[in-house]
Amino acid sequence: MTRIALQSLRKEYAGQVAIPDLNLEIEDGEFFTLLGPSGCGKTTLLRMIAGFNSIEAGTISFDGTVINDRPASERNIGMVFQNYALFPQMSAAKNVGFGLQTRKVPRADAERRIEQALDSVRMAHLKDRLPGQMSGGQQQRVALARALVIEPALLLMDEPLSNLDAKLRVEMRDTIREAQRKAGITTVYVTHDQEEAMAVSDRIAVMNLGVVQQVGAPAEIYRRPANRFVAEFIGKTNLLARDLLRQDEKAMVALGTGTELDVTGLVTPTASGRIQVSVRPEAVRAASSGLRATIVDETFLGSHSQVRARLETGEIIEFLEFSRRSSLWEEGAEVFLEVDRDMLTFFDLETGASIMQGTSA
Incomplete structure (x- = not known):
């Protein structure tokens, strides 16, 4: 598990300020959601944590160690993307095991972990299927298993359910929450869907124009919004x-x-x-x-x-x-x-x- 501290973070794109001055703390094992409308800076912030975006000012720390200059490949992060990003020519099992292969995990250990990861998202029975033979929900389960199998210190999820229909979104958010609880992995989740955020989160940070408007448990934010923007959103x-x-x-x-x-x-x-x-x-x-x-x-x-x-x-x-x-x-x-x-x-x-x-x- 990993504790994350974001201090005085600033992000600019071509001179335009996306995040002016942001401070957040995310606890070990917490399911923490960045929630806000399109363009509020939530995905930008997630990519900064992942190491995909540069930082103009401030620090990102994992367990007290500043990791600003650490490349994404060395941050021990599992990532679940909006578009699944599965290899179309590989079976579910091979997609899940790809990260273990690049880490040179012994074959017997890798097979055991792949089976456990697929089982945790209820996809073990479809381990030999190609992505093109799966539904959107099944592909997203495989993407989640692939992120979990490497046993990351931190799980990052960027709008993972936005391409699914309403029924599948409800089913998948339950799967995600269950898998995260079992693994105990600190998770940062990005969404614009307030119902989704309230269903899965331990705490939520509501963002607007790169500024955190309020941080709290779902019930607290809903019942005691810090400002009119939060109340309306x-x-x-x-x-x-x-x-x-x-x-x-x-x-x-x-x-x-x-x-x-x-x-x-x-x-x-x-x-x-x-x-x-x-x-x-x-x-x-x-x-x-x-x-x-x-x-x-x-x-x-x-x-x-x-x-x-x-x-x-x-x-x-x-x-x-x-x-x-x-x-x-x-x-x-x-x-x-x-x-x-x-x-x-x-x-x-x-x-x-x-x-x-x-x-x-």
Whole structure:
């Protein structure tokens, strides 16, 4: 296992700054995900760790040793790429064993390790198949086995599931997480898919424009986002601009007719004025009283429906309906909405920074 420390990292391309000044620590055996939109710097950072990209400033350390000048071939890294990168003329077993061959591992030991690696991703029965005879999911399993078989100190994965269909992505992320736990290998995983990140990660670093916005466990990032960008990127949310008023020692927010919230103890003592309230769809439900709204539309998704309603302010708010009926709402129908105060988060309107007590990036 390997502990990674990234200190004051800077990356430029032709004078354009991709990563200005980045600091991160990744623990031994941790499944750590770099999450963000396209162009945020996550793949660039992964390639810097791998030794494929140059570093303009800062240091990368493995277990306390700076490895900036160590070539990629000497970093003992297993890599799983987006496009699998399998040799088309080689069987699954030979693809998996290629790294052992270049390391001159004795044949008997190599065969044992190849069998174990293929078995760990449930591909032992297809060891003689060529990549062209495999599905995308099977090819990705072989690519994962190839990365694991060399017993690397560090496993790097760059958007490994992006070429698979939705069902296979769910199946493969479970396989990846299971294999990583069994091997105990420190893993850095890159994705733009927030659901995927939350499903596999011990911790997540949310990135935007080369800057880490927040680091934390999936539940922490979802429930207590450090800023508006994180709240919007991780899952869905309704953002409502409202006034935070101080009344004696209380902090109050009026969401609308019939709904005034006491947020004392939730927001910082100095916060006041115009703010944004982040309301997750699951924090809203139809009720007998509360915010008055008019149904805009309903989208049936099987296990639940997504319902959009227009508040009296003209704002659209989305909520979830878990009734077994295929349709509950008609366009134009009136509804009252109740909001769970304890599931809300609050941000400064101008900066987008969290004004929740105890939230940190």
